[in-house]
Amino acid sequence: MESRTSHNLFEVYLRLRPSPPGAPASERILTVEAPETKEEEVQREATGVTHITLNPPTDRRRAIEKFAFTRVFEPDAGQLDVFHSAGVVPMVEGVLARDGGDGTDAMIATLGVTGSGKTHTMLGSKTQRGLTQLTLDVLFRSIGLNMLEGLHLASAADSLQASDPSEATLMTASNFIDAVCGDVPGSRSRAATPMIGESHNPLSPGPARRNIQRPSALPQTPDVSNIDMCCDASAEYAVVVSMYEVHNDRIYDLLSPPSRNASSKDIRRRPLLFKSTEIERARDAKTAGATLVEAGKINESLMYLGQCLQTQSEVGTSSKPNIVPYRQCKLTELLFSNSFPSSSSSSQPQGPRRNPQRGVMIVTADPLGDFNATSQILRYSALAREVTVPRIPSITATILANAPPMAGRPPSPVQTHHPRPFMPPGSSGSYRVASSDERATMELAALEIARLSDDIDHLREEVDAQTEARMTAEAHLMSMEDRMLDLEASIRDDCATEFEERLAIELARFKSSLLLEQERNDEHWDRKVDVLERGLGTDEADDKENVLVESLEEELERLRRENVILKRELANRSPSKRRPLEERGDCASSPQGLPTKGEGVAQLGRKMEKMHLSNSNSRAPGGASSGSPKKLRRLGNRKWEHEEDADLEY
Ligand SMILES: Nc1ncnc2c1ncn2[C@@H]1O[C@H](COP(=O)(O)OP(=O)(O)OP(=O)(O)O)[C@@H](O)[C@H]1O
Structure with a gap:
């Protein structure tokens, strides 16, 4: 391919x-502009620049955007077309440095919305080889016998490892394949994180990452065996392959085993020959939370990329020194850091200067994809952009367009586009020739409108600039939000730890006070039980007393009855024999105070005797008796009944 001179x-x-089969062509958002005239076709041939138009969906009042690219590969373009037309062969030539020297670094990068074909372009598919395989094929065949092997490779690998600032481990391709395929005895599924300065034998198989099947047949098409290039016959070559992914402004080494050490993800390794970078935009910028933050970071990276690409084109055209701000994010740093000529060694400022790298950016897009996402990617990656805002014709413009042309003056373009006279609604329909005053007024109005129209264009540009500034600010905001989230998480962790510590202390304090309280309660209950037991002992003594009292009362009752019986018996006797009972002497004969049955009867006899004597004594002086003889006689019939009762009771 003929290489074009470009700055x-x-x-x-x-x-x-x-497009996937069956997709409706009506939803196509992207069209490639065909050259309309012969001149345009010639110009395109000369410059190679192609324009595409991004058409907003019909329901949105969005601007129609036109983007310029070095070249556009249409959907039917194959891998080989891209390989040749993107100028990969001259890049490989530059790397090989046939004529000696350091050669020229080369960079191939893809950029696009997810699913737009980045992986397909770089790594191909099951049947098609991608740019990486095609390039390596050409490179290996061109180097041929000049490739380092055996012991030379081992020593070269050591020096490469020593000059590599990253933690990545170098190993030979065969060892890497063995490790990846996992059929090496004793291989592990995950490797330990290599330490800086740790020696590693590149000839020994490294740790296995995953057990994948060894591919039986890799795709062989497209074929590039016809491309033959020469290398420097006096040089020895080693090809170092590395793969990175830029994500969330971090660079991940895809070939190294995953490490738990987050800081190691940040370490950037500079590939000696190729860098392949894939960046992607979030599927939907309206998603919340982490995805939003992620989208913000990606948008920020894209914005810096846009700035760098814009500045690079100005570097070529303007005489002023223009610095490309590539150190603002990891993505642009990775893409552009080799783009500028520099001294090969700081200690030898007069030494040979390293050639700036050659870079190719392949932007991938789906013509049926998401309008917003595609528009954003194109806006930041295209070489040039034009915006056409669809205008709704105003009433004034329509009036002016319908005014008749002034004599002696060329008709204005607006007027030529609208030849039909304007008839306002309700008018008679007859056309009235405007006076010269009216025409002058209309001319002035037309000029004013043209001025206003320019103003509007400027304002639109300003709005665009403001929109971009707002996006930048939003991207910053999102990254700040991300930081705030991190901060919040760490504060929460701290709080949780402190809370747990305090909780443990309070729990211990609570337990000890609970134990104390339990002990106090136990003591209290012990005391109560003592008191109760003592109380129960007193009741028993009382009961004994009660029993004694009860038996005494019973005895007393019995004695009373006895007394009554005796009184009756006495009353039934003859009054002459009657002696009054000696008062209450009937109950003091036994030593215990209780008369036995025999003693009771004997006593009773004695008492009755006494009563008889005392009665006779008392009757003698007065002749008068206190008791009535009639009464006594009447009671005589019942005397024995009561005696029987008394006997029965005894
Ligand atoms: N030029 C193409 N020709 C044929 N198929 C393609 C082409 N581009 C993409 N595809 C197909 O589209 C699908 C998505 O492509 P791919 O995986 O390369 O997208 P991607 O940009 O890498 O997506 P992601 O960013 O999500 O990884 C794949 O099935 C791929 O085969």
């Missing part, structure tokens, strides 16, 4: 992916 650090190509 750009990157040639930017657009590759459109084919």
